[in-house]
Amino acid sequence: MTVLTFTLIMLLGAICAGIIGSLSGLGGGIVVIPLLTILLGVDIHYAIGAALVSVIATSSGSAAAYVKEGIANMRLGMFLEIATTAGAVVGALIATSAPISLIAVLFGLALIFSAANSLRKKEEHIVEQSSKLAISLKLPSTYPVVKGTEVSYGTKNVIGGFSMMGLAGVLSGMLGIGSGAFKVIAMDTIMRIPFKVSTTTSNFMMGVTALASCVIYLQKGYVVPDICLPVMIGVLIGSMIGSKILMATDPKKLRVFFAFIIFFLAFNMIYNGIKGKF
Numbered sequence: 001m002t003v004l005t006f007t008l009i010m011l012l013g014a015i016c017a018g019i020i021g022s023l024s025g026l027g028g029g030i031v032v033i034p035l036l037t038i039l040l041g042v043d044i045h046y047a048i049g050a051a052l053v054s055v056i057a058t059s060s061g062s063a064a065a066y067v068k069e070g071i072a073n074m075r076l077g078m079f080l081e082i083a084t085t086a087g088a089v090v091g092a093l094i095a096t097s098a099p100i101s102l103i104a105v106l107f108g109l110a111l112i113f114s115a116a117n118s119l120r121k122k123e124e125h126i127v128e129q130s131s132k133l134a135i136s137l138k139l140p141s142t143y144p145v146v147k148g149t150e151v152s153y154g155t156k157n158v159i160g161g162f163s164m165m166g167l168a169g170v171l172s173g174m175l176g177i178g179s180g181a182f183k184v185i186a187m188d189t190i191m192r193i194p195f196k197v198s199t200t201t202s203n204f205m206m207g208v209t210a211l212a213s214c215v216i217y218l219q220k221g222y223v224v225p226d227i228c229l230p231v232m233i234g235v236l237i238g239s240m241i242g243s244k245i246l247m248a249t250d251p252k253k254l255r256v257f258f259a260f261i262i263f264f265l266a267f268n269m270i271y272n273g274i275k276g277k278f
Contacts, residue, residue, distance in 0.1 A: 003226075009040065014054070018022040018238020018246070020258050029055040029210075030114060030177050032231055033107060034265040038272065044100050046174030049222040052214040054235040055177070059207030069144065072200040076139050076155070076193070080165045081205055081219020084183070085212040092216035095174040106274025108173065111266035113161075114177075115259040117185070127192040130154035134191075143197050145250045153194050161191035172206075173213035 017031035029051040036047035095103055130140045134155035142150040164186035171182060183205060187198035217223050 004106065005057075007226070007230050010036070010227065011234045013039065014231045014234020015238040015241070018240075019234040019242040019259060021143060021235070021239065021242070022197070029058070029235065030111060030262070031178055032235065034111075034269055036227070036231075037104070038265075038268055044103055045096065045217070045220070045222045046224055048095065048096050048103075049214070049217040049233040050226065050228045051176035052210045053223065053228040054232045056207045056214065057212065057232045057236055058144075058239050059203055060080040071143050071196060072204045073139070073141050073143075073193070073197055074204070075137075075141070076187075077201045079137060079139065080162060080183075080186070083162050083165035083209050084169035084172065084205060086208045087166040087171075087212035088173035089169075089216060091170035091173025091174075092213035094170070096216065096220050096222070098174075101273045101276050104269050106171075107177075108266040108268075108270035108273065109261055110171055110175055110177060111269065112197040113182075115185055115262040115266065119256065119259050126151060126153040126194060127156055128152075131156050131158060133158045141197075143194065151194075153197065154192070156192045157190050159242075161186040163191055169212075170207045171210055173216070176213075237244065 013035045014032060017029075017035055020031050021029065032051045032054055033044065033047045036042040036045050036050065110250075116122075129196075132142060137158065139155040139158065140153060145151050165183060168182035168186065171177065174257045183202040184198050187193040187201060188195050197250075214223065
């Protein structure tokens with residue numbers, strides 16, 4: 001296979017990954033790694049490095065819009081980034097020395113969890129009474145519902161959410177994914193933050209978390225421009241295409257369809273990891 005052919009396949013594959021990631025709500029990075037490792041035979045460490053770069057790019061673009069609209073909770077995000085950034089560095093250090101088969105199996109399990117979480121029914125809840133620690137840290141805030149109307153919300157169990165964010169950071173650094181499902185659980189289920197706020201704040205945090213672990217992969221030589229550039233461009237294009245498709249179709253049906261694709265990729269990663277085929 002020539003370099004040009006390999007690059008074109010990566011670019012087209014990354015576009016498909018961006019579309020699937022956008023429509024499933026899980027981000028293109030989560031599909032990039034199975035694409036590069038299973039289909040193209042790229043070493044999983046280089047695939048993770050490319051996926052992290054794509055997460056940084058896609059998160060930066062969408063996060064800017066959410067911050068501008070006033071939905072993402074910047075103060076909460078920066079506070080929780082202390083845990084995710086520290087976890088991401090630890091995860092990256094573990095991944096660069098851990099057996100490839102173990103990383104593949106863990107990645108497959110994380111894919112299954114993320115896909116299952118994307119299918120669960122999302123219920124908006126508003127907590128009015130915040131914990132004392134949340135009030136001390138000034139984490140409660142407001143978000144716009146309709147133009148000119150804002151809803152106040154409180155925050156619970158700050159320590160529990162902070163701990164879950166540390167785990168999300170470790171997984172992000174180890175597996176090259178945004179760990180959005182784990183971050184949303186930390187904010188939505190544990191801290192009882194409205195779902196719209198938790199998802200947008202999580203998106204804002206993904207890029208920072210990925211950047212922290214990407215530095216480790218860069219130092220180890222696993223961030224290669226020849227792989228990262230077509231992947232990043234492809235995921236960005238695919239994400240934009242996916243967002244337009246999402247606006248014109250039923251998102252629930254699409255998420256179910258693409259969740260099964262992700263389940264298939266997950267079981268492939270686990271199988272290949274157990275068999276030692278990477």
